[in-house]
Amino acid sequence: MEAPRKSLLKLKKKQIAIKVKGYRPTKDSEPYFQEYKIPLKPDMVVLDALNYIKDNIDGSLTYRWSCRMGVCGSCGSNVNGKPKLTCETFIDDVGDNLTVEPMARFPIIKDLVVDIDSFMTKLKDVKPWIINETEKPIEKGENLQTPEQVDLYKQQSMCINCMLCYSACPVVGTEDDFIGPAALALSYRYNMDSRDQGEKERLKITSSEEGVYGCSWIGECTSVCPKNVDPAIAIQKLKLTGSLQTIKELLLPKFVK
Amino acid sequence: MSKEFKPYVEKNNNFWWLTNRRYFTYAMREISGLVMSLYVLISIYEISQLTSGSSSFIDFRLLAASPLMFMFSVIALAFTLLHTITWFELTGKIQKDQVPKISGKSPPIFALVIVNMLILFAASYLIYFLFW
Numbered sequence: 539m540e541a542p543r544k545s546l547l548k549l550k551k552k553q554i555a556i557k558v559k560g561y562r563p564t565k566d567s568e569p570y571f572q573e574y575k576i577p578l579k580p581d582m583v584v585l586d587a588l589n590y591i592k593d594n595i596d597g598s599l600t601y602r603w604s605c606r607m608g609v610c611g612s613c614g615s616n617v618n619g620k621p622k623l624t625c626e627t628f629i630d631d632v633g634d635n636l637t638v639e640p641m642a643r644f645p646i647i648k649d650l651v652v653d654i655d656s657f658m659t660k661l662k663d664v665k666p667w668i669i670n671e672t673e674k675p676i677e678k679g680e681n682l683q684t685p686e687q688v689d690l691y692k693q694q695s696m697c698i699n700c701m702l703c704y705s706a707c708p709v710v711g712t713e714d715d716f717i718g719p720a721a722l723a724l725s726y727r728y729n730m731d732s733r734d735q736g737e738k739e740r741l742k743i744t745s746s747e748e749g750v751y752g753c754s755w756i757g758e759c760t761s762v763c764p765k766n767v768d769p770a771i772a773i774q775k776l777k778l779t780g781s782l783q784t785i786k787e788l789l790l791p792k793f794v795k
Numbered sequence: 796m797s798k799e800f801k802p803y804v805e806k807n808n809n810f811w812w813l814t815n816r817r818y819f820t821y822a823m824r825e826i827s828g829l830v831m832s833l834y835v836l837i838s839i840y841e842i843s844q845l846t847s848g849s850s851s852f853i854d855f856r857l858l859a860a861s862p863l864m865f866m867f868s869v870i871a872l873a874f875t876l877l878h879t880i881t882w883f884e885l886t887g888k889i890q891k892d893q894v895p896k897i898s899g900k901s902p903p904i905f906a907l908v909i910v911n912m913l914i915l916f917a918a919s920y921l922i923y924f925l926f927w
Contacts, residue, residue, distance in 0.1 A: 564799070711807050756817055758818065
């Protein structure tokens with residue numbers, strides 16, 4: 539049998555207070571904190587606490603969630619100031635003084651629900667799908683890849699579009715048009731895929747003013763990613779590829795490009 | 796009466812760069828550009844004084860030896876080291892997938908950073924040897 543979590547044993551608490559940021563778009567001029575007291579259960583995650591509040595205390599509390607297992611990426615919030623998936627953040631790990639806020643750097647629609655339209659547009663802009671100049675007929679068989687070819691993009695392909703990296707990125711907060719970490723990492727993921735031929739098309743977007751050069755190598759996007767994607771390094775690699783492409787275009791004759 | 800539906804846009808906290816170690820390092824790296832630019836301007840002034848005759852250069856040396864200038868030089872050195880170390884750390888991470896694999900494995904980032912640093916020192920010594 540698995541040993542109980544050490545910190546829970548230390549807590550010996552039956553109830554905890556949780557502060558949740560609320561905002562009613564047609565009533566409030568700015569968000570406010572509301573405190574709730576909830577019974578603490580072993581291995582309780584922040585999402586369990588929010589669900590308890592919604593079911594038992596305040597039915598109007600609004601937040602997104604779906605899979606409860608860190609896969610769908612819809613339950614992102616700032617927990618004690620840090621971007622986290624609430625479904626995999628144990629209350630034990632974040633302590634007693636728990637505050638839950640909407641993800642930073644996104645407009646708040648209601649309570650913990652933010653407007654993700656800008657992200658959806660940016661994501662579509664980088665064309666995160668396989669682009670082929672000519673379609674391969676089905677009778678010619680599968681597009682096989684070696685494990686080494688998969689390794690080149692596997693890490694970046696784990697992105698679940700939870701947007702925690704956007705919440706962590708200060709550039710997103712100051713440059714509205716900056717494409718941002720997740721979309722750029724996905725762009726890199728498809729560039730590195732041996733089945734794809736869309737690199738030049740994507741580089742035009744990722745090397746534009748809104749693209750990779752807005753990133754100043756802060757690295758917080760990578761540190762908050764719940765799926766161990768590394769957008770920071772993907773962006774730097776896109777800078778290298780983009781710069782080499784620009785040099786090629788400037789120096790080499792057209793038929794070589 | 797209810798107000799018009801409007802999403803709330805939170806204002807940026809001016810001290811956001813103090814809220815996290817990575818944000819702070821980033822802010823310091825950005826500031827390092829300013830400090831290094833100032834140091835370069837002082838170096839250009841030093842060269843101009845050197846070409847203006849020995850008395851001007853002696854005056855500059857006296858100024859450079861003042862506690863204030865010494866403190867500035869130490870701060871500039873600290874910022875330059877921060878910029879250099881973080882830059883080489885980044886190049887190592889990018890080079891990892893670009894360099895040939897050894898026995899099927901990519902070389903460790905740390906080894907790449909050390910090699911880059913050694914190349915920097917060798918290049919700096921070569922410049923010193925050729926032009927000093």
